[in-house]
Amino acid sequence: MVKSQPILRYILRVAPAIAVA
Incomplete structure (x- = not known):
């Protein structure tokens, strides 16, 4: 989930x- 969400990082x-x- 987080891997495909660079914005979250x-x-x-x-x-x-x-x-x-």
Whole structure:
């Protein structure tokens, strides 16, 4: 499921940035 969802991985990388913002 996640393998065919590169966007999900991108969100996981941006999630921490948004949480800190």
